Amino acid sequence: MTDAAMPLAQSYQDAPTAPAASKPQLHARHPAQEDAATTGAIRGTASSVATRRLLVNVLPPLAFVALLAGGWELMAASRPSPLLPRLALIWSELVEIVSTGDAARQIGITLGRIVMGFALAYVVAIAIGLASARSRIAKSFFDPVLVLGLTVPGLVWALLCVIWFGLSMKTSTIAIALGVAPPLALSLAQGLNAVDPQLIEATHVYRFSRRARLRHLWLPAITPYLLSGARLGFSFAWKVIVLVEIFGLSSGVGYRLNSAFSSQNVEGVLAWTIVFAVVMAVIEYGFMQTIERAVTRWQRVAQV
Amino acid sequence: MSGTIAFSNIDKSYRRPGAAAPEVVLRNFSLRIAPGELVAVIGPSGIGKTTLLHLAAGLETPDDGRVTLGDPANPDHARLGMVFQQPRLLEWRTVTQNIDLAADAAGIDRTLGHRLLRAVQLGGYADAYPLSLSGGQRQRVALARAFAIDPAIVLLDEPFSALDELTARKLRLLLQDLWLRQSPTGLLVTHNTLEAAFLADRIVILGGPPARIVREIRVSAPRPRDSEDPAFFAIHREILATLESLSVPALAA
Numbered sequence: 001m002t003d004a005a006m007p008l009a010q011s012y013q014d015a016p017t018a019p020a021a022s023k024p025q026l027h028a029r030h031p032a033q034e035d036a037a038t039t040g041a042i043r044g045t046a047s048s049v050a051t052r053r054l055l056v057n058v059l060p061p062l063a064f065v066a067l068l069a070g071g072w073e074l075m076a077a078s079r080p081s082p083l084l085p086r087l088a089l090i091w092s093e094l095v096e097i098v099s100t101g102d103a104a105r106q107i108g109i110t111l112g113r114i115v116m117g118f119a120l121a122y123v124v125a126i127a128i129g130l131a132s133a134r135s136r137i138a139k140s141f142f143d144p145v146l147v148l149g150l151t152v153p154g155l156v157w158a159l160l161c162v163i164w165f166g167l168s169m170k171t172s173t174i175a176i177a178l179g180v181a182p183p184l185a186l187s188l189a190q191g192l193n194a195v196d197p198q199l200i201e202a203t204h205v206y207r208f209s210r211r212a213r214l215r216h217l218w219l220p221a222i223t224p225y226l227l228s229g230a231r232l233g234f235s236f237a238w239k240v241i242v243l244v245e246i247f248g249l250s251s252g253v254g255y256r257l258n259s260a261f262s263s264q265n266v267e268g269v270l271a272w273t274i275v276f277a278v279v280m281a282v283i284e285y286g287f288m289q290t291i292e293r294a295v296t297r298w299q300r301v302a303q304v
Numbered sequence: 305m306s307g308t309i310a311f312s313n314i315d316k317s318y319r320r321p322g323a324a325a326p327e328v329v330l331r332n333f334s335l336r337i338a339p340g341e342l343v344a345v346i347g348p349s350g351i352g353k354t355t356l357l358h359l360a361a362g363l364e365t366p367d368d369g370r371v372t373l374g375d376p377a378n379p380d381h382a383r384l385g386m387v388f389q390q391p392r393l394l395e396w397r398t399v400t401q402n403i404d405l406a407a408d409a410a411g412i413d414r415t416l417g418h419r420l421l422r423a424v425q426l427g428g429y430a431d432a433y434p435l436s437l438s439g440g441q442r443q444r445v446a447l448a449r450a451f452a453i454d455p456a457i458v459l460l461d462e463p464f465s466a467l468d469e470l471t472a473r474k475l476r477l478l479l480q481d482l483w484l485r486q487s488p489t490g491l492l493v494t495h496n497t498l499e500a501a502f503l504a505d506r507i508v509i510l511g512g513p514p515a516r517i518v519r520e521i522r523v524s525a526p527r528p529r530d531s532e533d534p535a536f537f538a539i540h541r542e543i544l545a546t547l548e549s550l551s552v553p554a555l556a557a
Contacts, residue, residue, distance in 0.1 A: 202392040205361045205384060206406045206453070216405055220396040298396045298433040 085267040093271040102256070103275045110245065110252040111279075114237045116169065117176020121233060124181040129188030142185070149182030154240040162248035172244045179240050180233035184226070191225025192218070223295045231288055238280065306489040307374030307382045307456040309337040309360055314369035316355055329355050331514040333369070337506075342483065342490035344500035346543060347510030348550060353493040356515075357461050360491055361386055374456050383410050385450030385488070387463040391442040393434040399445050400430045403452045410453035417452030424448045424478060440471035444478065451482050460492040464499065473531065476502060484527055497547075501539040502531050509543060511550045519546050 069087060076084045097103045128146070131138035154175075161175035195218065203213050245254025253276055260268030293300075314333040317326040329352040337343045345353050358364040359371050361384065374382025385406075393402045403417035421427055424444040426437075434442050443463065450458055463479070464472035476499060483490070483503075494500050500507050504523055511518035521542060525535055 198388070198390065198392050199394065201361075201363055202386070202388065204363065205386045205459075206409050206449075207384075208405065208409045212405060212409060216394055216397060216401075220394070298435065 082264070083266055085270065089267045090270045090274070093265075093267040094274060097256075097268075097271055097275065103272075106251065106253050106256050107275065107279055110241055110254070113169070113172040113241055113244075113252065114176060114234075116173045117237055117241070118180060118230075118233065120173055120177035121180035121184055124177060125184035125188055125229070128181070128185040129192065132185065132189040133192035139189070146182045146186055149178065150186075152179075154179050154236060155243055158240050158243035158247060162244060167248055167250065171248055172241055175240050175244050176237045179236045183232040183236070184229040187225040187229030187232075188222060191222035194225070195221040220295070224292075227288070227292050227295070231284075234283070234288070235280075238276075242276075306339040306487055308339055308372065309335075309343075309457060309489055309491055310370075310372040311335045311356065311359065312370045312372065314359065314371065315367045316352070316359065316364070317367060328514045330366075333515060335508065335517065337489055337491060339489050340487045341505045342492060342503060343506045343508055344492040344494055344504035345508050345510060346494065346497065346500055346547070347512075347515065348547070349495075351510045351512050352515035353510065354461065357386075357459050357491060357493050360384075360457070361459055382456040383412075383453050384457050384459065385453055385455035386459040387443070387446050387450050387461065389462045389466055391434065391439075391446040393442060393445055393449075395434050398431050398433055399426060399437070402434070402445060403449050406449045407452050412453050414452075416454060417448065420448040420452050420482075421445075423482075440467055440475065443467060443471075443475060447475065447479060447482065451486055451488075454486065455488045458488045458490045460490060460494075462494055463492075465495065472499075476531065479503065480528060497540045497543040498531075498536060500543065501536040502529055507539070507543060509546050509550075518550065 072084075073087045076086045128142050132142050133139075157175045157178045161171045161178075165171040165174065199217060199221075203217050208216070241252070242254035242257065245252035246258040249255055253272060257269060257272045257276075260266075260272060312334055314330045315328075316330040316333075317328040319326045333352075333356075335343075335356075345356060347353055355364065359366055360373065373384065393399075394405070397405065400418070400421065403421060404414050407414050407417045418430075421430060424447055426441060426444055426448070429437060429441065434445065437445070443466075446463075460479075464475050467475065480503065492500065492503060501523055507521040507523065508517055509519040509521070510516065521539060523535075523539060525533060529536075
């Protein structure tokens with residue numbers, strides 16, 4: 001503190017403290033929360049929120065899965081055919097690939113390829129997104145590339161990369177990056193353009209350092225856009241990587257799917273598809289949504 | 305420690321899209337605000353009041369002339385606080401973090417800001433996010449942020465115009481209290497003539513365009529002031545009469 005600021009701070013020492021706030025549930029350390037009755041009320045509210053969440057978020061998807069499984073079993077029982085295996089057969093295949101560790105191994109390989117592709121996509125997207133947000137010429141230059149990137153089907157990128165790069169890590173990395181970079185770059189440019197110019201002025205007036213501006217203004221402002229771009233890109237990456245693994249690689253979930261298909265093993269195809277879907281759900285609900293909730297907490301607080 | 309604000313022979317014009325010639329807002333404009341003085345600038349809309357604030361804040365640069373803040377020999381080191389019409393808080397940071405960030409950027413210990421937060425009666429909201437506060441509370445945070453850096457200069461851009469009159473009255477008293485404790489040099493842009501009379505040491509009325517000072521009124525009432533002081537109503541009428549005399553030729557034109 002400067003010499004002048006210290007006595008100044010002391011001059012505010014006797015200032016009255018704020019009266020109890022009217023929204024105690026918003027503040028973890030609010031004095032009103034120490035009141036037992038209030039704490040009880042908060043607990044009651046929390047329990048009803050948990051029940052509502054269970055009813056709205058958890059039960060409907062579980063009901064859907066149960067309905068799907070029941071429908072499948074009815075169909076398989078009424079028309080016995082190797083093309084429609086019973087649930088028990090699919091389950092035993094699933095147990096086998098999981099218990100032998102093959103599922104975890106192949107998912108690890110596929111996820112590793114996705115991470116590599118995503119890393120490259122982020123580097124490219126940040127460069128293009130920043131340039132497009134800062135310069136109209138750059139935006140005009142990159143717009144056709146991004147539109148092209150958004151419209152070309154993943155299958156085309158998968159085929160081209162297998163042809164160009166053969167059986168190598170490059171194939172999956174570049175195929176994913178080609179598909180994921182355009183939506184990410186567009187989201188990033190959109191996020192950068194949406195940062196409130198009034199806030200930029202305020203940080204300028206208060207002489208925030210470049211680092212402070214990046215950390216406290218730009219990154220939080222563009223994070224929702226980056227997350228939405230990542231989510232779009234992630235679903236695209238899964239589709240592309242499976243195709244690449246089917247066409248040109250000798251490991252991964254896509255390769256195993258292709259092996260099961262080649263040997264007419266329908267329950268194998270379904271078991272690998274279920275593993276794939278479960279991993280997707282874990283990533284979406286356990287990872288993406290958790291990050292999203294954490295970084296947009298300030299918005300939800302306002303809605304309480 | 306307060307500093308001076310000096311506009312010396314400022315020229316500033318804007319080129320509007322589609323306009324044949326640039327619009328001259330300021331031509332050879334000069335105004336000096338002494339250390340510890342609070343000057344209110346009043347004038348018709350679009351006359352250049354906000355341009356003056358933006359020039360002082362460094363958000364715009366003059367076409368010609370010089371803006372000096374604080375010590376003329378070392379102008380970059382004058383700590384500057386600003387209260388905008390909207391609070392302009394980082395919504396993803398808590399109330400305390402918003403204040404701390406300004407203090408950190410200015411190299412001031414955070415203690416002053418934390419005490420100011422209690423002084424503006426928001427001690428219980430330290431961990432709240434701005435969106436969970438009312439408009440008046442957010443503007444209190446903005447006031448605390450401006451004074452948390454122990455500013456030499458405070459710029460006020462219609463700071464209470466977006467609030468209801470009751471809240472605005474409370475915040476004017478709060479601003480007066482902060483001013484009495486810290487005595488920075490201030491430039492207030494407002495359309496509220498009573499607010500100008502209550503807060504300022506000197507009221508500058510602008511005419512134009514380009515902006516020129518048509519009248520200066522000194523407010524000699526000692527602080528703390530009473531907003532119901534009849535002297536302010538007399539000044540209010542005086543300002544209105546001056547503004548009305550300005551608006552007649554403008555309307556005719």
